[in-house]
Amino acid sequence: xxxxxxxxxxxxxxxxxxxxxxxxxxxxxxxxxxxxxxxxxxxxxxxxxxxxxxxxxxxxxxxxxxxxxxxxxxxxxxxxxxxxxxxxxxxxxxxxxxxxxxxxxx
Amino acid sequence: xxxxxxxxxxxxxxxxxxxxxxxxxxxxxxxxxxxxxxxxxxxxxxxxxxxxxxxxxxxxxxxxxxxxxxxxxxxxxxxxxxxxxxxxxxxxxxxxxxxxxxxxxxxxxxxxxxxxxxxxxxxxxxxxxxxxxxxxxxxxxxxxxxxxxxxxxxxxxxxxxxxxxxxxxxxxxxxxxxxxxxxxxxxxxxxxxxxxxxxxxxxxxxxxxxxxxxxxxxxxxxxxxxxxxxxxxxxxxxxxxxxxxxxxxxxxxxxxxxxxxxxxxxxxxxxxxxxxxxxxxxxxxxxxxxxxxxxxxxxxxxxxxxxxxxxxxxxxxxxxxxxxxxxxxxxxxxxxxx
Numbered sequence: 302x303x304x305x306x307x308x309x310x311x312x313x314x315x316x317x318x319x320x321x322x323x324x325x326x327x328x329x330x331x332x333x334x335x336x337x338x339x340x341x342x343x344x345x346x347x348x349x350x351x352x353x354x355x356x357x358x359x360x361x362x363x364x365x366x367x368x369x370x371x372x373x374x375x376x377x378x379x380x381x382x383x384x385x386x387x388x389x390x391x392x393x394x395x396x397x398x399x400x401x402x403x404x405x406x407x
Numbered sequence: 408x409x410x411x412x413x414x415x416x417x418x419x420x421x422x423x424x425x426x427x428x429x430x431x432x433x434x435x436x437x438x439x440x441x442x443x444x445x446x447x448x449x450x451x452x453x454x455x456x457x458x459x460x461x462x463x464x465x466x467x468x469x470x471x472x473x474x475x476x477x478x479x480x481x482x483x484x485x486x487x488x489x490x491x492x493x494x495x496x497x498x499x500x501x502x503x504x505x506x507x508x509x510x511x512x513x514x515x516x517x518x519x520x521x522x523x524x525x526x527x528x529x530x531x532x533x534x535x536x537x538x539x540x541x542x543x544x545x546x547x548x549x550x551x552x553x554x555x556x557x558x559x560x561x562x563x564x565x566x567x568x569x570x571x572x573x574x575x576x577x578x579x580x581x582x583x584x585x586x587x588x589x590x591x592x593x594x595x596x597x598x599x600x601x602x603x604x605x606x607x608x609x610x611x612x613x614x615x616x617x618x619x620x621x622x623x624x625x626x627x628x629x630x631x632x633x634x635x636x637x638x639x640x641x642x643x644x645x646x647x648x649x650x651x652x653x654x655x656x657x658x659x660x661x662x663x664x665x666x667x668x669x670x671x672x673x674x675x676x677x678x679x680x681x682x683x684x685x686x687x688x689x690x691x692x693x694x695x696x697x698x699x700x701x702x703x704x705x706x707x708x709x710x711x712x713x714x715x716x717x718x719x720x721x722x723x724x725x726x727x728x729x730x731x732x733x734x735x736x737x738x739x740x741x742x743x744x745x
Contacts, residue, residue, distance in 0.1 A: 338670070340524040340655050342691075342700045346452040347524075347655070371592045374565045375652040378533045379587055379617075381635055407530065407654045 303396035307334045307352075310404045319391045325400060326350040326386035336402030343387040345369060349407060350386040351376040352400040362389060377403055411437045412720040413517040413713075414505055416660075418487050419447020421690035421705030422521035423476040428713035430483035431729075431737045434720055437513060438487040439505075441526035441658075445487055446473035448523055448691075449702075451653060462703055472702075482742040492526055494659055496686075503685055517716040520672065520681075520688045521705070526658050530651035532563060534618050537647065544627040545647045555580055559643050561630055563618065564650035565591045572648060573610055574600055583611040583642050585618070585632055613640065660692075668694045678715035679708050685719055687712040 302318040305328050319328035329337040329350075338349035345368060354362065359382045365373070366388070373383045386400060413429050415422045418440035429436045444450055449458075449469030457466050467475070491507045496518065498504075505513040529547035531537070537545045549555065549572060558580045562573050565586040570593040573584045584601075591598060604610040619633035621644075630644045657670055666673040666682045671694035674680060679687045689712050690705035698704070717726050731737050738745070 340670075341448070341452065344453070344456075346448070348652075349654070367590075367592075370588070370590070371566065374587060374592070375530055377530075407656070 303391050303393055303398070305391060305395070306397075306399040307336070308399065308401045309336050310402070321392050323391050324387050325352065325389040325391060325398070328391060329386065329402075334402075336406070337386060338406045339387060345372055345385060345387060348372045348376040348385060351379070351403055351406060352384055352386045353380055353403065354382050354384050354389075355399040355401070356382055358395075358398050359384075361394070377405055377407060408512045408514060409437060410514045411435050412515065413437075413519055413716050414439065414493075414503070414513050414515045415519045415521055416440075416493055417447060417521035417523060417690070417692075418442070418445040418489070419521060419523050419690065420449055420472055420476055420702050421523075421709055422447070422519075423473070423480055424706050425519055425521055425689065425709040425713065426480040426483055426485045427476075428709045429716060430480065430485070431731060431740055432713055432717045432726075433736075433740060434713070434717060436483075436485055437515075438485060439491050439493055439507060439513075440487065440489055441492040443490050445477060445489070446470070448655075449473050451527055458702070460701065460703065482740065492658065496663055498683075501685075516685055516719045518686045519709075519712055519716065520660065520686065520692055521690045521709070522657075522660060522688075522692045524655040524657075524670065524691055525660070526656060527653040528656050530649075530654045532618055532647070532649045532651075534621065536621055536623075540627050540647070544645060545649070547649050547651075549648070555646060558645040559583075560646045560648060561585060561642055561644040562648045562650070564648075566650060566652070567593050567597070568650035569648075570597050570601060572650070574604065577604055577610045580646075581611075582609075583613060583644070585613045585616050585642075587615050587617050589614045613642070616640070671698075677711070679712040680715060687715070 304316050305319045306316045308314045317332045326339050340349045341347035369385050369388050373379050412434040413436040415425050415436050415438045418438050426436050450473050454470040491509050493505050494508045496505050502516050503518050556579050560580050561583045562569050563585050573582050576582050605612050616632040616634050619631040621630050622628045629641050631639050631641050633639050672688035674688050674693045676695045679689050681688050689708035691700045
């Protein structure tokens with residue numbers, strides 16, 4: 302199973318085995334990773350699963366759709382490497398992906 | 408003071424269907440919602456997005472689902488108190504007393520919380536120093552346009568609200584529109600006007616910029632914004648408007664002594680009652696083993712909770728399970744004439 306690493310603003314890091322096909326958001330929620338709220342449950346309607354993707358990984362991910370970027374506009378402190386974790390689908394290619402959760406989601 | 412059999416908190420699809428399930432059992436209810444219209448997330452977050460998993464409805468939009476539910480509960484004449492939030496609850500002789508932020512009081516044996524993920528509040532700019540200016544020179548919605556005449560206004564956001572207000576206010580104020588990326592998301596016509604105003608020098612557009620800091624005085628005088636390359640610009644500003652959509656906050660519910668699991672309320676699945684007798688939680692806000700956050704699950708939860716509400720509201724009557732297809736009494740309540 303691909304390993305996904307979640308780092309919070311304090312630098313605490315957790316690496317989780319996430320099943321292929323789940324989203325990075327689901328991996329977090331199912332494993333009690335704090336810092337990802339996912340209020341809308343993954344329907345790309347709330348921007349509370351916002352993460353920063355490590356630069357080396359950011360360009361490897363399939364590009365965000367317009368609708369995702371529109372939602373990221375609403376997120377707390379978006380950056381160039383911001384993504385919604387509900388839109389990143391885990392696969393073998395993403396083994397080792399590292400994301401950082403923002404200081405807060407709202 | 409309003410006395411009723413059940414107070415429903417939340418006018419989303421599940422809250423609305425609860426009115427129906429209570430209504431066919433002959434129970435009166437009142438609905439309270441913080442938004443300015445019924446429909447909850449369906450209306451506020453995705454009015455036009457198609458939904459494909461409502462049983463027997465192959466496809467509908469959040470808007471049409473809401474309209475149909477309102478139609479379905481019309482016979483009961485239930486009042487929906489909009490723009491209103493339940494602030495506190497207390498128990499008194501087996502009944503619950505609710506107070507809203509508009510000083511309305513409700514007395515009821517049953518509260519059904521169908522609050523989704525909480526009430527909608529505007530998202531704010533991520534700068535603590537702005538809090539003290541909120542309502543004075545920092546706004547997240549516009550209620551009084553006259554305050555915004557002949558001012559230096561910095562508008563943050565890239566969607567319809569930000570664009571519409573930028574256009575409107577540029578008629579009589581000096582407007583700077585600031586957005587974190589170069590693309591704006593608005594109606595083509597709006598974008599065209601924006602472009603024109605920009606070329607005529609009537610609106611200043613700053614992208615890709617985000618807020619960095621403000622002056623450190625009693626009055627707001629200027630803001631500093633920063634781009635992706637850490638370049639900082641100073642903009643003279645009397646008024647800041649931020650349009651980042653809405654966020655859901657659980658609000659006062661967390662203080663009611665209910666057993667919570669993260670942002671959800673724990674219930675038993677027999678009747679969706681919480682740890683407090685007479686307080687129920689259904690829809691996205693409740694949690695139990697196997698819970699799915701689906702509208703259809705919320706409908707089921709509403710049906711079961713309504714039975715327990717009946718028992719509590721009518722302790723001297725026996726609850727009888729009936730079908731709408733055959734019960735004359737239910738058909739009467741629905742105003743069906745044959």
